[in-house]
Amino acid sequence: MLKVDPEDKAKLIDPLFAPLGLRFKLAVGMLLAIIGWGAFMYVRQLVLGLGVTGMGRPVYWSTYIVNFVFFIGISHAGTLISAILRVTGAEWRRPVTRVAEAITVFALIVGSLQIIIDMGRADRLPFTILFGRLQSPILWDITSVTLYLLGSVTYLFLPLMPDLAIVRDNLPADAPAWRRQLYTALSLGWRGTREQWLRLERAIANMAVIIIPIAVSVHSIISWILATTLQPGWHSTVFGPYFVIGAIFSGIGALFIAMSAVRKALKLENYITARQYRNLGLLFIVMNALWFYFTFNENLGIAAGQQTHEFPVLAAKIWGEFAPTFWSMIALMLAAFWVMVAPQLMPARATRGAFFTPRYAFATATTAALVLLLVYGPIPIGFQAAFGDATTRTVLQAAAAAMLIATGVGVLPWLKRNPTTAWLIAAVCVVIGMWLERWNIVIPTMTHPMLIPYATYRPTLTEVSITLASLAGFALMFLVFFKLFPAVSIWEFAEGRVIKEAQAQVVLPAPEPNERRLRRWGVR
Amino acid sequence: MARWSMVIDLDKCVACQGCSIACRFENNTPVVTPEQARLGRAMRWNDVFPMPVNPTEETGEYPNVKNQYMTRPCQHCDNPPCIKVCPVQATYRDEAGLVRQNYARCIGCRFCTVACPYGVRYYNWYKPQAPAEMQAYHNPDRIEGRGVLEGPAERPLGVVEKCTFCIHRLHKARAQAAAEGRDFRPDEYVPACVQTCTGKARFFGDLDDPTSTVSQLAKSPRAFRLLEELGTHPKVIYLREG
Numbered sequence: 001m002l003k004v005d006p007e008d009k010a011k012l013i014d015p016l017f018a019p020l021g022l023r024f025k026l027a028v029g030m031l032l033a034i035i036g037w038g039a040f041m042y043v044r045q046l047v048l049g050l051g052v053t054g055m056g057r058p059v060y061w062s063t064y065i066v067n068f069v070f071f072i073g074i075s076h077a078g079t080l081i082s083a084i085l086r087v088t089g090a091e092w093r094r095p096v097t098r099v100a101e102a103i104t105v106f107a108l109i110v111g112s113l114q115i116i117i118d119m120g121r122a123d124r125l126p127f128t129i130l131f132g133r134l135q136s137p138i139l140w141d142i143t144s145v146t147l148y149l150l151g152s153v154t155y156l157f158l159p160l161m162p163d164l165a166i167v168r169d170n171l172p173a174d175a176p177a178w179r180r181q182l183y184t185a186l187s188l189g190w191r192g193t194r195e196q197w198l199r200l201e202r203a204i205a206n207m208a209v210i211i212i213p214i215a216v217s218v219h220s221i222i223s224w225i226l227a228t229t230l231q232p233g234w235h236s237t238v239f240g241p242y243f244v245i246g247a248i249f250s251g252i253g254a255l256f257i258a259m260s261a262v263r264k265a266l267k268l269e270n271y272i273t274a275r276q277y278r279n280l281g282l283l284f285i286v287m288n289a290l291w292f293y294f295t296f297n298e299n300l301g302i303a304a305g306q307q308t309h310e311f312p313v314l315a316a317k318i319w320g321e322f323a324p325t326f327w328s329m330i331a332l333m334l335a336a337f338w339v340m341v342a343p344q345l346m347p348a349r350a351t352r353g354a355f356f357t358p359r360y361a362f363a364t365a366t367t368a369a370l371v372l373l374l375v376y377g378p379i380p381i382g383f384q385a386a387f388g389d390a391t392t393r394t395v396l397q398a399a400a401a402a403m404l405i406a407t408g409v410g411v412l413p414w415l416k417r418n419p420t421t422a423w424l425i426a427a428v429c430v431v432i433g434m435w436l437e438r439w440n441i442v443i444p445t446m447t448h449p450m451l452i453p454y455a456t457y458r459p460t461l462t463e464v465s466i467t468l469a470s471l472a473g474f475a476l477m478f479l480v481f482f483k484l485f486p487a488v489s490i491w492e493f494a495e496g497r498v499i500k501e502a503q504a505q506v507v508l509p510a511p512e513p514n515e516r517r518l519r520r521w522g523v524r
Numbered sequence: 525m526a527r528w529s530m531v532i533d534l535d536k537c538v539a540c541q542g543c544s545i546a547c548r549f550e551n552n553t554p555v556v557t558p559e560q561a562r563l564g565r566a567m568r569w570n571d572v573f574p575m576p577v578n579p580t581e582e583t584g585e586y587p588n589v590k591n592q593y594m595t596r597p598c599q600h601c602d603n604p605p606c607i608k609v610c611p612v613q614a615t616y617r618d619e620a621g622l623v624r625q626n627y628a629r630c631i632g633c634r635f636c637t638v639a640c641p642y643g644v645r646y647y648n649w650y651k652p653q654a655p656a657e658m659q660a661y662h663n664p665d666r667i668e669g670r671g672v673l674e675g676p677a678e679r680p681l682g683v684v685e686k687c688t689f690c691i692h693r694l695h696k697a698r699a700q701a702a703a704e705g706r707d708f709r710p711d712e713y714v715p716a717c718v719q720t721c722t723g724k725a726r727f728f729g730d731l732d733d734p735t736s737t738v739s740q741l742a743k744s745p746r747a748f749r750l751l752e753e754l755g756t757h758p759k760v761i762y763l764r765e766g
Contacts, residue, residue: 049681050632051649056564060637060647120632120647120682124612127631131612138611138635229639230605230754312580450751451596452643454578455564 002162002169002192005494007270009170012486015266017172017179024479031476038469041462042117050120054460058449061442063463064118067470069222069438070250071111072145073243074431077251077258078104079152080215081283083208092279094496095271098489099259101156106477107254108149110470117466137225144218151214155207158200162491165190182484219247226441233302233313233445242294249287250434252280256427258478260420262487271488277423281340284426288337295437313448321456322444325436332433336426338408343415343422361410368403371396526710527621528689529731530718531741532595533763536725539593541572543717543726547597550690550716551676552662554652567646569687570597570717592765595725597717598623598644598687599750599758606636606645615684621731621759622689628673630683637684641751642758644686651681665692689728690715710736731759 004013045052055062078100085093116122132139164187171180190196223243226234256277263272302314317326375396415422447455459467547553547570556565575594576583584590600623607615607623614629615636637645654662666677675692679685694713701708710730718726729736738761741747746764749757 049650060634124631127612133613136609136611230641450641
């Protein structure tokens, strides 16, 4: 019989056996409906051909590849972060590793599905094994993603094993029989003997080290799929590290969202605390800065070189048809940076000014939105003709920028008071921004080929449905998983508690008082 | 073993698109509706288009505009970017230097279409179809074997196809030579576009044979290759206009 702390039992084990609430059923039903619709659209695409998508020549790759890069990027949340934190022995990691590792597995499943969805002949998938050419980046990708999936499942399962045994031994009396069988079977006879613990610790430590290079290879290889072609905008040496940084960045964002959801839904405020948010947030800020650095780095060469085929790709992002997605991406990342960094720098006294109220922030934000609508709005409002000339536009743009800055300043005290919400806002901005980043990398190059006239790409209902269904599938796996398994690693958290108590008992010798020391030296 | 190559003299090309049509009938290229063509799904293994293709490339200022028509089959590169990325060897370069495409192997990942800088590769977005009247005149030739389907054979849905330099004509010429019990001569075979060319602008032959027409023409100071700077070493050689 494995024992468990009563608080852990109440917070982590008992909710697993609570009757399904209406909200849960409703959520699962909605997600299933979205997935069902997406599955129907996929079968339709399979039968009719990829012609039902918006792709054509030269846009041979589009939304599915964007989703693929995005989801595989998200998958770096988990394993990589939890592995790095384990290897470096960061104590605060304990409550978030389970969520992180679960994200990895689910994002990998959804991400790999995107490739199969994108294949014209999904029935010929076995050919990649039967006739695989190791010279092709796609084979590298299949190898590394498969390895990463196997590694992540192992890495999710290993620390889960003692928890399953704990759940098995602490089942409520009315637990259904199949649940008992499930936990008994999955815990693989874990009894918590010394030998078992030693082996488990060694296995986890080894897996943590093995998984880091695999994770780095996965997103490097995805970038190399693009970078090994000669296409303008892709043929870049910076893509490997750029993609890895972006992947970790979006992964932390996804982790923030997932852990906030788990924390809210299961009321785990005592487990996932401000400390986890803050420490993970510091990592997030570093990644944000690195992301800006790499984005600048990638585009500077193209901007300065102004080559015939390459420059139009960048120009389309800065001024052309990709400007909305490109500048939204930049704005979201800047907003995330501001939300994360500014409250830390703001002295508490400075926030007492009359300007720092939510009301001011709301007013300025509304003004900025109106001005932007006036300048860029898709609807031809009468004003637009009047404000059409360049000078007025510049003035309006500057006004909008000033208003946005005022908004950012105005919300600071609120952000300071609600730090977890602030991190969550930043995370949502980053995850959306990173999807847009993948879009801005894949699509503009596709629409600006070398010997084919420039094209445009509009996703059809098929792509939109399948994308939404993929997100829904990701969320559903999450919901079901945390209804069956504890959201926080019980034994690791208990271990952390023991370490903390032991540390509290250590009494550091108080420094010798100055007077006594001086007397000892014979000064007094 | 020959190294097949094509020379296109742009001075003689009148942009009649005869090559495009001949290719279509020789290789049973699928027909698409105008709406599909607007989505960029028209298939022209041998395309004729104005150069420069895009407005960002240098064209000169009016009235000193420099414009020309370009005719473009598959370049059959010696260093083809497309075959390097294929995960299943559905596209490969054979010993005669032809870049070939096996429809029975292709998994439809479209990596080759993305990797080809010339845009010579076409994907079957829908099941290939042609009006009934045209189907009656389809070229019956096909190259088929165990796990191999090439040439003008009807393509399945969801695979990539491209110019083959009329590989079935080469097969037939070789078979005839074998039936007559003699050696195959490189001048026994030309692709349909070369045969049909109105201005006799196209030449075809063995680049390894120093006496062949293509070898002679390749030495011309007018000779250039498309996107030469990419290092793909195309075996389609153009002779500059003027």
